[in-house]
Amino acid sequence: MTPGHEVVGVVQACGPGCTRFAPGDRIGVAWLAATDQSCRFCRTGRENLCLSPRFTGWDVDGGYADYCIADERFCYRLPSGIADEQAAPLLCAGIIGYRALLTAAVPPGGRLGIYGFGGSAHLTAQLALHLGMRVHVLTRGEHNARLAAELGVDSVAGATDQPPEALDGAILFAPAGDLVPVALRALDRGATLAVAGIWLSDIERIRYDVELFGEKVLRSVTANTRHDGEKFLGLVQRFGIRATTRPYPMSQADRALADLAHGRFSGAAVLHAG
Ligand SMILES: [Zn+2]
Numbered sequence: 001m002t003p004g005h006e007v008v009g010v011v012q013a014c015g016p017g018c019t020r021f022a023p024g025d026r027i028g029v030a031w032l033a034a035t036d037q038s039c040r041f042c043r044t045g046r047e048n049l050c051l052s053p054r055f056t057g058w059d060v061d062g063g064y065a066d067y068c069i070a071d072e073r074f075c076y077r078l079p080s081g082i083a084d085e086q087a088a089p090l091l092c093a094g095i096i097g098y099r100a101l102l103t104a105a106v107p108p109g110g111r112l113g114i115y116g117f118g119g120s121a122h123l124t125a126q127l128a129l130h131l132g133m134r135v136h137v138l139t140r141g142e143h144n145a146r147l148a149a150e151l152g153v154d155s156v157a158g159a160t161d162q163p164p165e166a167l168d169g170a171i172l173f174a175p176a177g178d179l180v181p182v183a184l185r186a187l188d189r190g191a192t193l194a195v196a197g198i199w200l201s202d203i204e205r206i207r208y209d210v211e212l213f214g215e216k217v218l219r220s221v222t223a224n225t226r227h228d229g230e231k232f233l234g235l236v237q238r239f240g241i242r243a244t245t246r247p248y249p250m251s252q253a254d255r256a257l258a259d260l261a262h263g264r265f266s267g268a269a270v271l272h273a274g
Contacts, residue, residue, distance in 0.1 A: 004271070005031045005056040006091040007063030007070075008084045020072045026084075028076040029068065030091040032223055033060045048099070048223040055223075064250065066273055076229055079237035089119050089243040089268035090236060091229075096196055097124030097171070098232035100221045103194035104169030106133055113137075113167040115159060115183050116174025117144040118260075119268035120196060122244055124171065125151055127232075130239040136163035138183075139174075143266035147244060162186055171196050177203040180218070181211045189214035196221045245270045 007029035011021050021027055035042050035050035042050050056062045061069070078087045097120040106112045112128050114121050117139040128135050129152060137148040140159045148156045155164050159179060166188035172179055175197045183193050184206065193216070206212055235241070244267030248256040256269040 001057070001059075002061035002063075002065050002068070003057040004063035004065070005029070005058075006088045006093070007056065007068060008078065008088045008091075009063075009068070012067065014072070018072050021075065021077070026078055027070075028078050028087060028091045029056055029063065029070045030074065030076060030095060030224075030229060031055055032074055032226070032229075034071050034074060045227075046225070048225050048228070053223065064253065064271070074226065076233060079233055082236070082242075085245050085247055085270045085272070086243045088270050089123065089245065090233065093118075093120035093268060094123045094236065094241075094243070095224045095229045095232050096120055096221060097173075098127065098235070099224045099228045100124065100171045100173075100194045100196035101128060102228075103192065103219055103221050104171050105192050106169035108132055110134070110168035111136065111163075111165055111188075113163050113170035113183060113186055114148075114153075115139070115170060115172045115179050116176070117141075117148050118173060118266065119243075121171070121173045122147055122151060122267055123241060124173075125153055126241045127235060127239065129153065130235075130241070134165075136165070136167065138163060138186075141263040141266070143263060147266040167191055170194070172200075173197065175200050177201040181206050184211040184216055184218065187216050190216070192217040192219060194219050194221055243268055247272055 011025045033056045034054040035047040036052045039051040109132050112133045114137045135153040136155045137153050145156045167186050170183045170193045172195045177200050180203045246265045246269045250271045
């Protein structure tokens with residue numbers, strides 16, 4: 001399997017029956033490569049929960065390559081005026097962050113908490129600010145804290161600190177289960193914590209009285225629908241949301257991963273072909 005999702009490229013050739021794109025079009029290939037479009041979830045507008053989905057770089061060859069093949073029904077036309085390097089992180093980090101923001105169900109002008117601040121969170125924070133939310137970032141790592149402050153969020157504090165006000169909703173981007181009770185405690189009554197990661201370390205304990213009672217909601221976020229993707233890319237265009245990126249040549253993919261693991265940059269690492 002060739003790994004790599006969040007692929008930006010130019011259509012070289014179209015298979016029989018393709019109608020959406022033509023050679024020369026710049027498109028994005030996202031995490032969701034295909035769904036069966038027939039299961040009970042696909043039939044009810046919830047293809048993110050499809051029972052037999054296929055994912056880019058996981059079930060079908062991905063973008064660590066000069067060329068790749070994608071089903072045009074799951075590709076995106078990218079907003080104009082955004083460089084390839086800026087567009088790539090929108091395609092999974094961005095879309096998932098958007099779905100997490102919807103899941104957190106913060107009302108207009110409401111108070112959002114963001115736990116962990118990397119490739120996905122820094123896009124979601126911009127979106128939330130444009131939507132008029134008050135945004136509180138709880139994160140570790142000086143690069144992450146600095147980027148959050150530069151983007152103009154309302155407060156930045158350590159990952160286990162309490163935000164300055166109760167939250168109407170929160171998103172956990174860090175894959176740290178021990179932050180779940182921390183974030184639940186920061187929620188106001190009736191608020192939702194959305195867990196955005198595809199993987200999370202075990203949650204050791206949730207105290208019902210102070211962490212869940214009061215109709216607090218704990219929900220995961222699983223993949224996305226194409227509708228999510230189209231809506232998000234429209235908002236990116238409308239608000240001028242920009243990814244903070246760190247470019248690497250494809251040959252240094254291992255260094256990009258090591259730098260990410262050690263918190264040597266914030267935002268998203270992007271690999272260039274060639
Ligand atoms: Zn399905």
